[in-house]
Amino acid sequence: MTEAPRRVRVTVPATSANLGPGFDTLGIALSVYDELTVSVVDEPGVRVVVSGVGEGEVPLDERNLVASSMLHTFAALGVPAPGGVLIEASNTIPHGRGMGSSGAAVVAGIMAAVGLVGSDRPVSDDELLRIATELEGHPDNVAPALFGGLTIAWITEDGPRFKRLLVHRGVSPLVLVPEVTMSTKLARSLQPEQVPHADAIFNLSRSALLVAAMTQSPELLLAATEDRLHQDYRAGAMPQTSGMVQALRERGFPAVVSGAGPSVLVLANGPGERERAAAAAAELSGVPWTALSLAVDIRGARVVDVNS
Known part of the structure; x- marks a missing residue:
């Protein structure tokens, strides 16, 4: 031994x-x-x-x-x-x-x-x-x-x-971290026990597409990060997060809630798009966010x- x-x-x-x-x-x-x-x-x-x-x-x-x-x-x-x-x-x-x-x-x-x-x-x-x-x-x-x-x-x-x-080398994560916190337990409690059949099908298709986008085709990330299963149900508890995700997506950036929130994750297609997303976030928000450009x-x- x-x-x-x-x-x-x-x-x-x-x-x-x-x-x-x-x-x-x-x-x-x-x-x-x-x-x-x-x-x-x-x-x-x-x-x-x-x-x-x-x-x-x-x-x-x-x-x-x-x-x-x-x-x-x-x-x-x-x-x-x-x-x-x-x-x-x-x-x-x-x-x-x-x-x-x-x-x-x-x-x-x-x-x-x-x-x-x-x-x-x-x-x-x-x-x-x-x-x-x-x-x-x-x-x-x-x-x-x-x-x-x-x-x-x-x-x-x-x-x-x-x-x-392995993630495609073009995927460039940006995390926007607010000063406020969010309880994972609270976030999970806002989930309904049942969701509409159409929403379940929607998320199945997007989840499959997301695997392809993350590994092979990052140009598909905006469509692949659409969600109807959990983010909208939690939006009322994180209005600033929800507003940031919506505003960034309207401008073409693949933004989602990071985990249970309240941080926002942008799965940008390349460093250039990530820089543009960070600049857009700085212009959009009236509250402080810390922008982390990560690998x-x-x-x-x-x-x-x-x-x-």
């Missing part, structure tokens, strides 16, 4: 789920990251130190989402947790903005546990996704956070599954041994 690492570094990307029509199914990883160093220490218990986003706001013990996810993963793998753990987190993913911060925290905890267990307990991709979905409740954010790129996630009788796809992360979560 090899000696298990005592210190690992974890990097996890932000994500944007749904992408318009792909509700609870499609997601992409984005080039904004939370980075953590997790160390086995002599002092018993779990201690968390946070800098950046969440500093002074999140729990600093085993109630912290990274810490609780890590402890859950040790149990799921059948491996005893270390007696003492120090988690040092440097966060840049905005909280409560529809960029997958909770999914990233869950994935960070899972990867920290996997890294500290070491190579004596191999963990498959399906097992990683199963544990993450147990903790997060649905796989659309945790799949791209784990594996990068564009992911299609679905649930089977045997658990969650995913397919990772699609293709690697997903990473963990490395930093003992040496």
Whole structure:
């Protein structure tokens, strides 16, 4: 048996789920990251130190989402947790903005546990996704956070599954982040239990088209990001977000609500269109938005041994 690492570094990307029509199914990883160093220490218990986003706001013990996810993963793998753990987190993913911060925290905890267990307990991709979905409740954010790129996630009788796809190099994401936050729980509560048959068919066609647009034909992104399944039902809770999405789409930009909101994601066809969308957003809004010109992360979560 090899000696298990005592210190690992974890990097996890932000994500944007749904992408318009792909509700609870499609997601992409984005080039904004939370980075953590997790160390086995002599002092018993779990201690968390946070800098950046969440500093002074999140729990600093085993109630912290990274810490609780890590402890859950040790149990799921059948491996005893270390007696003492120090988690040092440097966060840049905005909280409560529809960029997958909770999914990233869950994935960070899972990867920290996997890294500290070491190579004596191999963990498959399906097992990683199963544990993450147990903790997060649905796989659309945790799949791209784990594996990068564009992911299609679905649930089977045997658990969650995913397919990772490479995004066409012309796709240029822009995320517009407002100062206000949105509760994912509240956003999901606004969804009706049933939708009209015509709307379901509409979204099926757009979801299929979106996969083609994201991987082969980004010129189709405006049509492919149309949605009738969830965004309109949530619009009243996020009027500024809804107004921004509508205004940008009227000008030809493929804008959608990022995840549960309130951020806006524009899946531009090339850097030039992205720059024009950012300029249009600055002119349209009477409230401050932070414009993030991002890349699609293709690697997903990473963990490395930093003992040496």
